[in-house]
Amino acid sequence: MPTWLPPFVDHHVHLQLIDEARLRGGGLAGVVDLGGNPTSIARAARGADRDAPYVRFAGAFLAAPDGYPLGRAWCPEGAVRELRSPADAGEAVAEQVAIGASAIKVTLNSDAGPVPDRAALAAVVDAAREHDVPVVAHVEGTGAAAVATDAGVDVLAHTPWTERLDDALVHEAAALGQRWITTLDIHRHEASQEVAIDNLARYHAAGGRALYGTDLGNGDLPLGVNSREIAAMVRAGLDRDAIVSALADPWPATLHPDGIATRLTAPPPETEEGLPAWLAAAEVGRRR
Template identity: 50%
Template sequence: MTHADPFAIRELLGPDAAPGRRALTGEHGVVLPPFTDHHVHLHLIDEHGLAPHGIASAVDLGGDPVELARRPREGFPRLSYAGAFLTAPGGYPVGRPWAPAAIAREVTDAQTAPGVPGGAGTWVDEQAGCGASVIKVALNAAAGPVLDHEALAAIVSCAHERGLPVVAHVEGDGMLRLALDTGVDALAHTPFTQRVGLRLMARAAASQAWISTLDIHGSDPEAAANAVANLAAFREAGGRILYGTDLGNGDRPAGVQVGELAALVRAGLGGPEVIAALADPWPGADPAHGVATFVPGEAPAALEDVPAWLGGATVVPEEEVVRDEH
């Protein structure tokens, strides 16, 4: 395959891929839609490395809502965020060394009315008022107390009334079922503590998006195997897969993560599916405006070479790329 073969490039990478060049430098490569990392923690990373290394947009899934609200709206990465984790009293991530107090809110009352101290509605209102695009809840039964059905259902109801989806950190026995029973819209991680049964998998694929985060399990082979198997089954069931890395968890440079992409391929995703997971604008409806992803050099000939090749991606202004459609 060469950079001048648009048909082969589209077959490998999907309909939005095109050979092209950078107008200013003349460098040839492949033009793709802007990429999003759907799970990062900005307070733990150097975000300035994201755009130069292929990430146009990021979704912060656990940070100080006040600080996030104060961020400039222009520039890259374009940011969506959840604000603080909503969790049970004493629940994850309260007390974790990486989690300052400002990034968690303990739900002590299932009331949906505004202004109730510790209320579900109060904390959802706070995140929404700070500009959140999604509400994050912690359901980590492996690390302490979790929200009960009533409190979680109240959070989901309040979020949906405000047009906001709910994403959950699900870990431990019964947590996926609890998330499904209360209408949680997305999972912050592919389930990794156990294999998901067929009935739950079918329910999840019909109603949820899953953020991949497969590559965070490098030191736990069982969790890694569970996550890849679960995502493969979720894909087979027709589920919506979002590329996400939990960047800030571990020592990794900002940008496209080759290990995460390789894990997606191991889970059975083809090239177009990998690009779709990267380019999905969730939790919004529209991708980052005015930019494209550019990968220099010839596109690879085989799927197994796509992850390493995408590691060379960068974000460029849309007007700087010239697509070769012939």
């Protein structure tokens, strides 16, 4: 008998950087695009059919003038909205929501140029609250995670990897209900993966709730459920229930077709070490 689980979601993808059609059959019922040309991504979201991965999205990257990811070769044209004042930040949020965004993405990469100042960041968070959508931040560089947490950012787009966060900040993030998207596998050839795994392990132990996400489009990643991502989550101490919850969380907003679920035909593994291969064999199915 197959095992049925809730629909699986990759909570961090960039559809303009992959062959979107190849997502079919990869075990994902949904994806969340966290930065792209809003018009293009909104079109992709409208075009997803009942059996393809549904698409939710954040619209453009909201960034400081000349801030990350402007100037990156991979960054699609029209994918960055520069914030020139707190009032402009509020307008930028309204623009993304108007085109259909279910979340707002802001970039706080102090290693790659200017970042929104505290007034602009506060305006993004306040405007998102008014529209009842969460704020996701790309945090990179010393102190970026603390700035995001102090500002009330709801979700970190990556488990922090550029610094070991102190225990007080990790516990504060967990206590405030801040979510972390895992994205551990993008660091698999780098020492920074161990930093990220350590941060995630302490966040999970403090009661934090992770979201499975891979940053699909960033390097050579499987177009489906990623066994390496799950293996890294196991190394961070997440057990079967936590990993399935991270995969199946409907964040930020989900309209699954009736009956859509995850089907696993092999017997469940007896240990967490068997989870990566088992979950990576997931299929999108329909329960009758």
